[in-house]
Amino acid sequence: xxxEVRLPTVLRPAxxxxxxxTVNGSTIGEVLRDLIGTYPSMAGQVLTEDGALHKFVxxxxxxxxxxxxxxxxxxxxxxxxxxxxxxxxxx
Amino acid sequence: xxxxxxxVHAQIVGHCLxxxxxxxxxxxxxxxxxxxxxxxxxxxxxxxxxxxxSIDGLDYAQAERDADAKGQEIIAVFHSHTxxxxxxxxxxxxxxxxxxxxxxxxxxxxxxxxxxxRSYRIFGGRIxxxxxxxxxx
Numbered sequence: 069x070x071x072e073v074r075l076p077t078v079l080r081p082a083x084x085x086x087x088x089x090t091v092n093g094s095t096i097g098e099v100l101r102d103l104i105g106t107y108p109s110m111a112g113q114v115l116t117e118d119g120a121l122h123k124f125v126x127x128x129x130x131x132x133x134x135x136x137x138x139x140x141x142x143x144x145x146x147x148x149x150x151x152x153x154x155x156x157x158x159x
Numbered sequence: 160x161x162x163x164x165x166x167v168h169a170q171i172v173g174h175c176l177x178x179x180x181x182x183x184x185x186x187x188x189x190x191x192x193x194x195x196x197x198x199x200x201x202x203x204x205x206x207x208x209x210x211x212x213s214i215d216g217l218d219y220a221q222a223e224r225d226a227d228a229k230g231q232e233i234i235a236v237f238h239s240h241t242x243x244x245x246x247x248x249x250x251x252x253x254x255x256x257x258x259x260x261x262x263x264x265x266x267x268x269x270x271x272x273x274x275x276x277r278s279y280r281i282f283g284g285r286i287x288x289x290x291x292x293x294x295x296x
Contacts, residue, residue, distance in 0.1 A: 076219075077233070078258045079258075124256045128220075131217060153219050154256055157206070158238060158250050158251035159182075159250030
């Protein structure tokens with residue numbers, strides 16, 4: 069299923085400058101793996117070598133952080149808006 | 160060096176004071192080449208804590224969209240330390256996002272009567288303080 073993914077400014081150079089890309093998948097894991105397959109230079113920035121979500125990015129489906137849903141197993145439906153955002157935190 | 164307009168400086172300090180007793184946080188938009196911040200984006204602290212901050216993801220997205228529309232970039236993040244110095248904590252260093260090696264990290268200490276604002280570069284575990292110039296002061 070085609071899904072639109074909105075990219076933060078910092079990841080756009082890896083996608084030829086595009087702010088939104090269309091990739092395929094029915095879960096967030098599938099969507100991100102297809103994204104990296106299409107734009108390989110995002111590999112170390114979005115997912116870890118073990119295939120987990122990188123701690124320095126957050127992924128939202130519409131207004132919900134997938135870490136509080138089913139993480140990479142979170143399902144996406146037609147029309148959902150997927151956004152990748154940098155994680156900015158400290159103490 | 161980080162250059163702030165007087166208005167941005169006041170907004171940063173005001174947002175930090177308004178967040179008490181928790182840490183407050185936000186982003187600064189501007190010109191990365193000039194290291195000049197002209198827009199303050201106060202954000203919610205998703206951690207809602209006096210010891211930690213986490214920029215709310217949706218607030219980040221909104222700030223970035225606004226900066227895009229202005230032809231600016233997000234060049235800095237700011238947050239308060241409610242009871243300690245305006246110096247990056249070990250957590251700040253560990254959490255510094257490697258996607259942004261050129262960001263400025265602005266710290267505001269609210270420990271004393273008068274807030275103290277300082278700015279740093281943090282990359283690869285190293286901390287370097289930089290001068291802050293407030294235009295109009």
